[in-house]
Amino acid sequence: MQAFLVRARGGPPRLRNIALLLALKSGVRYLSFIDSDIIADADLLKRLIRLMKENSKKGTVFSVSAVWDVGSENLDWLERRRVQWMKARRTPIQALSVGEACNTSACLIDLEAVKTVGFFDEDIAFIEDLDWGRRATRRGYLCLFDGTVILRHLRKYSLKEFKKYFFRGALSEAKLFLKNKIAGRAVRSALYWDAVLASTLLTWISPIPLALAVAVGFAEYFRRTVGLGRLLLYSITAPFAVAKSAALTAAMLYWLLRGDFNTEKVTVLGEPDWELVEFHGDISTTRSWTSKKIGNAI
Numbered sequence: 001m002q003a004f005l006v007r008a009r010g011g012p013p014r015l016r017n018i019a020l021l022l023a024l025k026s027g028v029r030y031l032s033f034i035d036s037d038i039i040a041d042a043d044l045l046k047r048l049i050r051l052m053k054e055n056s057k058k059g060t061v062f063s064v065s066a067v068w069d070v071g072s073e074n075l076d077w078l079e080r081r082r083v084q085w086m087k088a089r090r091t092p093i094q095a096l097s098v099g100e101a102c103n104t105s106a107c108l109i110d111l112e113a114v115k116t117v118g119f120f121d122e123d124i125a126f127i128e129d130l131d132w133g134r135r136a137t138r139r140g141y142l143c144l145f146d147g148t149v150i151l152r153h154l155r156k157y158s159l160k161e162f163k164k165y166f167f168r169g170a171l172s173e174a175k176l177f178l179k180n181k182i183a184g185r186a187v188r189s190a191l192y193w194d195a196v197l198a199s200t201l202l203t204w205i206s207p208i209p210l211a212l213a214v215a216v217g218f219a220e221y222f223r224r225t226v227g228l229g230r231l232l233l234y235s236i237t238a239p240f241a242v243a244k245s246a247a248l249t250a251a252m253l254y255w256l257l258r259g260d261f262n263t264e265k266v267t268v269l270g271e272p273d274w275e276l277v278e279f280h281g282d283i284s285t286t287r288s289w290t291s292k293k294i295g296n297a298i
Contacts, residue, residue, distance in 0.1 A: 004019065004022050004277075006019070008274030009273075009274075012125070012128065013124060013125065014120075014267060014268060016033065017267075017268045019031065020109075021119075028111065029111055030049065030108055030109065031108070031114075032108050032109070033104040033109070035104075035105045037153060038105050038151055038154070040106060040151060041151070043149075047146060049108060052108055059142050060140060060142065062110060062141035063108065063109050064108045064144045064145075065102050065105075065108075065143065065144070066105075066145075067146065067150055068103075068106060068151040069150050069151070070153045070154075070155050071152075074156045078236065078237070078240065079157060084227075085227055085230075086229065087224055087225065093147040093150070094145075095148050096144060096146060096147065096148075097144070097147065098145075099133070099143045099144070100137060101133025101136075105153065107129075113141050116139060118264055118266075119266045120264075120266075121179075121264040121265055122264075123175055126168075131176045134180040135179075135180065138180065162240065165244055167247075170244070170251035171254065171255070173186075173248060174251035175261050178255055178262075179261050189241075190249045191245075192216075193242045193245035194242075196213045196217070196242055197245075197246060218234045221234040222234075
């Protein structure tokens with residue numbers, strides 16, 4: 001096993017691209033991403049490699065991602081309500097499942113597939129792995145999830161993070177939707193909440209459009225939820241959903257006007273602007289450097 005420790009500037013997508021570039025140049029077959037806030041069990045890499053090799057006989061596997069959990073105590077108040085009441089959040093975890101994308105917080109990647117799929121899009125922050133995995137599945141690759149061991153994700157969510165969505169988060173999500181041709185559902189949702197906002201502003205003329213819009217939304221949430229969520233979740237969610245949808249609508253218009261949403265932004269293919277020390281063997285025996293993202297090439 002080779003371990004690369006890199007000192008570099010940039011967000012997670014760019015740092016992951018540096019790891020990909022180094023691994024591709026080293027000639028290894030697999031690359032593992034394990035983020036610093038993931039508590040991995042001792043057998044994680046062995047398990048992911050075994051699943052990768054076993055399932056590659058059944059199809060072309062792009063990634064095997066570990067399933068992780070932050071614990072309900074680390075979710076913000078709104079997300080806890082969604083987990084508690086939404087039917088879609090109550091699906092049991094399977095030992096092995098096929099996903100629509102990958103999760104690079106803890107995963108194993110087949111670098112042969114990366115040569116076809118390409119690098120991370122550095123325009124897309126926070127959800128760069130969803131875009132990357134979607135591009136892989138669109139090309140016929142499989143993104144697998146290992147649920148035999150649930151890893152611990154040491155992250156605490158807060159409603160204060162809601163502000164991150166505006167500008168960068170909305171632009172990232174809009175580009176992902178447009179590029180991967182999955183904007184239909186997002187557009188319908190955004191247009192609904194935009195209509196709620198518009199009808200709210202026009203209630204001084206007539207309250208009827210707002211009443212109709214709320215009735216439709218309440219009925220849909222009633223169908224998707226259980227327990228008290230059928231009565232409460234729509235009202236709780238509405239202010240946040242209206243704000244996010246307005247930002248997403250503006251972000252989609254931005255990318256449509258620019259016209260280059262199908263192009264990946266990759267900045268690591270030129271002259272290296274990072275510092276690299278290459279280690280072989282146990283990384284803990286080397287001198288003490290720190291980096292948020294470390295790629296393990298296997």
